Amino acid sequence: MKIIINNSSMQPLYDQITEQIKSGVMQGTLKEGENLPSVRTLAKELRISALTVKKSYDILEQEGFIVTVHGKGSFIAYASQEFMLEEKKKEVEAELESAIRKGRSCGMKDEELTDLFYLILED
Structure with missing residues (x-):
C-alpha cells in the first residue's frame, strides 16, 4: 500500500491518510479483507507519529471502511x-x-x- 503525505498541505496528515485509504477502497485497489500495515509500521514508513496513523484508522473504522481485530491487525472491511x-x-x-x-x-x-x-x- 502506497500512501503519500504532503507536509506542506493545509489538510491534516491523518485526513490525508484517511482519504487515500478510502480512495483505494472505492477504486478497488484495496480489496476486502486485505491487511493494512500496523499503526507503528505505517507511522515509521511515513515518518510521522503513531497517534496520527491511529486517528486515521479510528476514523476509517468508525466510517466502516476497515475492521480492527485486536492482536491481528486492521483489515479492509467487507462492504456492501x-x-x-x-x-x-x-x-x-x-x-x-x-x-x-x-x-x-x-x-x-x-x-x-x-x-x-x-x-x-x-x-
Missing part, C-alpha cells in the same frame, strides 16, 4: 454494494456543490448553472 454506492453518491454531491459555489462566485446565475448542467449531461 449499497454502502459503496452511497459513498460514491456523496462524492458526486460534494463535487456538484463545489462547482455551484465556483459558478456563483464568478457571477453565474442559477439558470445559467442549470443550463450548463443539462448541456454537460447531453454529452
Whole structure:
C-alpha cells in the first residue's frame, strides 16, 4: 500500500491518510479483507507519529471502511454494494456543490448553472 503525505498541505496528515485509504477502497485497489500495515509500521514508513496513523484508522473504522481485530491487525472491511454506492453518491454531491459555489462566485446565475448542467449531461 502506497500512501503519500504532503507536509506542506493545509489538510491534516491523518485526513490525508484517511482519504487515500478510502480512495483505494472505492477504486478497488484495496480489496476486502486485505491487511493494512500496523499503526507503528505505517507511522515509521511515513515518518510521522503513531497517534496520527491511529486517528486515521479510528476514523476509517468508525466510517466502516476497515475492521480492527485486536492482536491481528486492521483489515479492509467487507462492504456492501449499497454502502459503496452511497459513498460514491456523496462524492458526486460534494463535487456538484463545489462547482455551484465556483459558478456563483464568478457571477453565474442559477439558470445559467442549470443550463450548463443539462448541456454537460447531453454529452
